[in-house]
Amino acid sequence: MRWLLHGLVCLAVLGAAPLLGAPLEGAAGEFILLELRVPRVLVGALVGGTLGLTGAVYQALFRNGLATPSTVGTMAGATLGALAALVLGAGALLGLPGVAAAAFLGAALVSALVLSVAARKRATMGDVLLAGIAVTLASSALASGLQFTADSQALFAATQWSLGHLPQVGYDALGWLGPLNLGSALALLLLAPALQGLVGGEELAETQGVPVRRVRQVALGAGSLGVAASVAWCGPIAFVGLVVPHVLRGFGVITYRQLLPLSWLYGAAGLVACDTAARLLLPGRELPVGVLTAAIGAPALVWVVARRRSLG
Amino acid sequence: MTDLVFDRVGLRLGARAVLEGVSLRVAAGEFVALLGPNGAGKTSLIKLGLGLALPSAGQISLGGAAPRALSPRERARRAAWLPQAERPSEPVPVIELVSSARYFAREPHREARARALAALERVGAAALADRSVHELSGGELQRCQLASVLAQGAPLVLVDEPGSHLDPRHQVAIYRLLGELWREGHGILCVTHDVNLLAHVGGDPRVVGLLDGALTLESRWLAPALAGELSQLYGVPLQAASGGGGRVFHISAESNGARP
Numbered sequence: 001m002r003w004l005l006h007g008l009v010c011l012a013v014l015g016a017a018p019l020l021g022a023p024l025e026g027a028a029g030e031f032i033l034l035e036l037r038v039p040r041v042l043v044g045a046l047v048g049g050t051l052g053l054t055g056a057v058y059q060a061l062f063r064n065g066l067a068t069p070s071t072v073g074t075m076a077g078a079t080l081g082a083l084a085a086l087v088l089g090a091g092a093l094l095g096l097p098g099v100a101a102a103a104f105l106g107a108a109l110v111s112a113l114v115l116s117v118a119a120r121k122r123a124t125m126g127d128v129l130l131a132g133i134a135v136t137l138a139s140s141a142l143a144s145g146l147q148f149t150a151d152s153q154a155l156f157a158a159t160q161w162s163l164g165h166l167p168q169v170g171y172d173a174l175g176w177l178g179p180l181n182l183g184s185a186l187a188l189l190l191l192a193p194a195l196q197g198l199v200g201g202e203e204l205a206e207t208q209g210v211p212v213r214r215v216r217q218v219a220l221g222a223g224s225l226g227v228a229a230s231v232a233w234c235g236p237i238a239f240v241g242l243v244v245p246h247v248l249r250g251f252g253v254i255t256y257r258q259l260l261p262l263s264w265l266y267g268a269a270g271l272v273a274c275d276t277a278a279r280l281l282l283p284g285r286e287l288p289v290g291v292l293t294a295a296i297g298a299p300a301l302v303w304v305v306a307r308r309r310s311l312g
Numbered sequence: 313m314t315d316l317v318f319d320r321v322g323l324r325l326g327a328r329a330v331l332e333g334v335s336l337r338v339a340a341g342e343f344v345a346l347l348g349p350n351g352a353g354k355t356s357l358i359k360l361g362l363g364l365a366l367p368s369a370g371q372i373s374l375g376g377a378a379p380r381a382l383s384p385r386e387r388a389r390r391a392a393w394l395p396q397a398e399r400p401s402e403p404v405p406v407i408e409l410v411s412s413a414r415y416f417a418r419e420p421h422r423e424a425r426a427r428a429l430a431a432l433e434r435v436g437a438a439a440l441a442d443r444s445v446h447e448l449s450g451g452e453l454q455r456c457q458l459a460s461v462l463a464q465g466a467p468l469v470l471v472d473e474p475g476s477h478l479d480p481r482h483q484v485a486i487y488r489l490l491g492e493l494w495r496e497g498h499g500i501l502c503v504t505h506d507v508n509l510l511a512h513v514g515g516d517p518r519v520v521g522l523l524d525g526a527l528t529l530e531s532r533w534l535a536p537a538l539a540g541e542l543s544q545l546y547g548v549p550l551q552a553a554s555g556g557g558g559r560v561f562h563i564s565a566e567s568n569g570a571r572p
Contacts, residue, residue, distance in 0.1 A: 063401040193421075197412040199400045200460075207362050208464060209388035209416025255408050257421065 010269040045268035046181040050226040052267020055241025060195035069241035072132040073110040076139035078231035081106020087150040100232040107228030164237035164290020184226030239297025250304040314375040314467040322369030343494040348522035354503040388416035392466040403444040413460035431463035451482035471502040487512035521545040
């Protein structure tokens with residue numbers, strides 16, 4: 001019953017989003033609705049869901065409330081890749097727009113580096129966290145170096161990309177995002193009981209039957225794949241992965257059996273709502289959605305933390 | 313039959329030998345109290361038995377197979393662990409914490425919760441089921457963790473310092489419950505400092521002692537020589553006295569604490 005309610009709320013947000021805005025009439029209106037707004041809402045839902053869900057999973061995995069989808073360096077790697085493509089001039093790779101392809105490659109490479117640390121026998125989650133911080137810092141440094149050599153046009157494009165946005169990509173992006181993000185979400189949702197077990201401690205969970213190392217690999221692997229695909233298309237969208245699970249916790253959603261599916265649903269609905277607002281707020285111009293998620297997310301996080309100091 | 317056998321087991325961490333040549337057999341249905349001073353390697357031995365670490369020398373057998381060769385699920389079927397109290401990282405309700413002990417069983421969540429509730433009733437903590445684990449006192453938390461062990465239902469139970477941080481009433485309650493589990497047929501390996509609490513297990517449990525990584529004591533709770541053996545193990549003169557219907561060990565007053 002409660003699940004039905006949550007599902008309906010999120011569906012209502014997704015359904016209403018493409019209808020809001022300037023009135024649509026005639027063939028042009030139909031084109032805007034079906035070819036621009038509907039795919040954009042679907043991209044927003046896939047990306048927002050991935051970010052919210054991955055944030056919740058990483059918070060459980062690292063047993064740290066500050067973990068985010070970018071904790072293992074995925075976002076920094078994507079930023080580096082995108083910047084390299086913009087600065088060095090990007091053609092189409094793998095049939096994708098060059099920027100998205102390069103961002104995906106960067107994200108995948110950096111995540112693979114961190115994953116290889118996580119796969120080592122004696123690695124603790126603290127080691128993985130440190131590796132994530134190290135590759136994030138290194139990627140940022142390289143990105144700064146690239147920016148230094150860039151001309152002003154590439155620099156402007158890079159800045160725009162790094163703000164986070166839902167692109168007008170029609171259905172092309174969905175062919176990539178659909179399978180990657182839905183596959184990653186499914187793998188992560190199935191981890192809920194194992195992640196619940198980790199709450200009592202990694203070693204205790206192992207004695208209760210949780211294959212801790214495999215859970216770690218699946219979570220980091222599936223998580224960074226979904227996040228890499230998302231960032232590649234939309235840039236690093238801040239705060240969704242951090243804030244959505246915490247706001248849900250603030251409303252009393254505590255077990256991972258509930259938190260994971262709800263983070264997915266409300267991550268999707270939340271990002272679509274933000275994107276719609278970003279589209280409507282300034283007449284005649286669009287605000288990058290990443291600016292809006294940060295503007296709403298930061299105070300929301302402070303509110304949650306002020307209300308209850310629980311996790312991490 | 314799940315017995316736990318350590319055969320000439322050694323464990324090195326860097327240059328330090330934590331355990332050396334330890335041979336110990338905990339037969340199915342046996343209660344073994346493992347005593348020893350701080351840093352003697354007691355917790356390491358338990359973790360080796362659970363397959364949480366690999367020995368650097370020797371063989372371990374948990375119900376006929378090396379623990380590390382078994383999947384975590386199969387290990388969970390054979391042995392359960394009551395660790396030294398560690399507070400869970402999130403404020404989950406007690407019932408969820410205890411339900412997690414059923415992970416290995418691949419059963420519907422409703423069933424796991426039912427077993428968890430039954431286990432909580434057994435330790436007298438059913439009223440705590442919906443409380444957040446972060447609101448529990450140390451004693452309540454340990455009782456709930458004992459409920460997890462009961463819910464897991466493994467034939468062998470490895471217990472690490474169950475009485476630490478508890479007031480006397482809760483200490484006694486935990487040891488009585490361990491005694492009950494023993495009489496129901498569970499094998500129990502219980503690491504403890506507080507030898508006097510063994511009086512509440514009932515019966516005549518086996519007592520072994522670990523000193524500097526090697527087993528140096530093999531005795532029984534009711535053995536007359538135990539006082540002398542414990543004195544050697546801990547390096548303080550202990551005397552046995554009878555009081556309250558059982559044995560009590562205390563440090564001889566004239567020794568004035570540790571001897572050099």
